[in-house]
Amino acid sequence: xxxxxxxxxxxxxxxxxxxxxxxxxxxxxxxxxxxxxxxxxxxxxxxxxxxxxxxxxxxxxxxxxxxxxxxxxxxxxxxxxxxxxxxxxxxxxxxxxxxxxxxxxxxxxxxxx
Numbered sequence: 576x577x578x579x580x581x582x583x584x585x586x587x588x589x590x591x592x593x594x595x596x597x598x599x600x601x602x603x604x605x606x607x608x609x610x611x612x613x614x615x616x617x618x619x620x621x622x623x624x625x626x627x628x629x630x631x632x633x634x635x636x637x638x639x640x641x642x643x644x645x646x647x648x649x650x651x652x653x654x655x656x657x658x659x660x661x662x663x664x665x666x667x668x669x670x671x672x673x674x675x676x677x678x679x680x681x682x683x684x685x686x687x688x
Contacts, residue, residue, distance in 0.1 A: 610635060617642070629654070641666065 614625030620643030627636040633656070638649030644667030651660045662673040 614640065619643075638664070 611628040611631075612621070612625055613628065614621045615623045617623075621640040622642055624639050625637065626634055629635040633654060634652060636649060636651045638645055639647035641647075645664040646666055648661060648663055650658060653659050657678070658676050660673060660675050662669065663671045
């Protein structure tokens, strides 16, 4: 993974880390397989729409890059395929509101007093 993409992904991960189920490991360290990034590179940077796949059947995120920086709408899914969050970037910086999705029983709007 190129350094600029790695740095861009570091911008995304803190927001979603609490929402994604991380695998648990036994006493032996298991080799971690990096996610597959599907997108178009212009020179050494990603540019345009990309998808990040944790496994061949689990899309973890999709969004856009502009000259190596996240730009536009980004969407993330949990390990079960449920949409968990949407937000926007403008030239690598968060821009606008964050929209989080909750299961019905955890949705704050469904809480009965």
